[in-house]
Amino acid sequence: MNPHLPAITLHVPKLARQVVLRPLENSLEDRHRVSTAYCALPESARMNRFWSNNASLSEKMIDRLLNADQHDHVVWAMLDPQDPAQPGIGAASYWRDPSDQTTAEFSITVGERFQRHGVGTLLLALLWLIARQHKIESFFGHVRTDNRPALRWFGKIGVESTVQSGDIHIIWPLRSPEEIDALIHPPALLPQIADWQRQLAPLIETRV
Numbered sequence: 361m362n363p364h365l366p367a368i369t370l371h372v373p374k375l376a377r378q379v380v381l382r383p384l385e386n387s388l389e390d391r392h393r394v395s396t397a398y399c400a401l402p403e404s405a406r407m408n409r410f411w412s413n414n415a416s417l418s419e420k421m422i423d424r425l426l427n428a429d430q431h432d433h434v435v436w437a438m439l440d441p442q443d444p445a446q447p448g449i450g451a452a453s454y455w456r457d458p459s460d461q462t463t464a465e466f467s468i469t470v471g472e473r474f475q476r477h478g479v480g481t482l483l484l485a486l487l488w489l490i491a492r493q494h495k496i497e498s499f500f501g502h503v504r505t506d507n508r509p510a511l512r513w514f515g516k517i518g519v520e521s522t523v524q525s526g527d528i529h530i531i532w533p534l535r536s537p538e539e540i541d542a543l544i545h546p547p548a549l550l551p552q553i554a555d556w557q558r559q560l561a562p563l564i565e566t567r568v
């Protein structure tokens with residue numbers, strides 16, 4: 361995928377606004393966005409996403425986020441085109457597991473004031489779709505045991521969880537929209553994820 365292709369503009373009903381979705385790029389603008397967004401995160405969100413509460417994000421980590429190959433390592437951000445001063449609404453990424461090419465580690469952060477507006481679910485649906493296009497069959501992640509919002513959210517996606525070294529290891533299959541439709545009792549957020557993927561697929565397919 362070419363990270364410099366035009367962004368997707370989409371209306372998010374629960375946010376009541378248009379948002380822009382695009383891969384992060386190796387530009388001064390995105391470097392500034394990433395470091396500003398990190399500094400604005402509360403301590404708990406830094407720990408939950410980056411597993412550290414450093415005052416600023418290291419240059420090495422910023423470089424990694426801005427130089428994703430958009431194939432094995434994919435990083436997308438959601439931006440508010442009406443508010444250029446706002447560094448970002450949220451961002452999500454996955455890394456393909458080098459020891460098992462069919463699975464990838466998923467991470468996400470939604471800005472505090474944008475949570476519970478469907479942003480995380482939309483970003484997940486987007487990365488889910490892209491991952492399937494790159495032959496990834498499951499996502500996994502690590503969640504801190506005290507991260508109740510994430511545990512509630514992942515619970516509604518229907519993940520399998522195990523406790524490993526004091527953290528919760530989660531894994532879930534990247535079902536197609538048709539496979540989700542065929543589930544008799546789908547986990548609560550899967551139908552929404554299938555709907556987003558149907559909307560996003562025509563916008564994404566030409567980019568991969």
Ligand SMILES: CC(C)(COP(=O)(O)OP(=O)(O)OC[C@H]1O[C@@H](n2cnc3c(N)ncnc32)[C@H](O)[C@@H]1OP(=O)(O)O)[C@@H](O)C(=O)NCCC(=O)NCCS
Nearest residue numbers: 408467468469470475476477478479480481509510512513
């Ligand atoms: C976990 C996280 C990504 C969820 O993103 P979000 O945009 O708030 O989630 P959504 O709005 O899509 O949530 C969909 C549903 O999940 C459940 N949910 C999400 N957050 C919840 C919370 N704090 N408490 C209870 N349920 C929650 C709800 O059922 C919600 O639907 P509803 O708001 O209509 O009730 C967000 O809280 C976050 O970024 N946390 C900090 C970073 C982090 O922990 N990342 C995960 C580890 S990688």
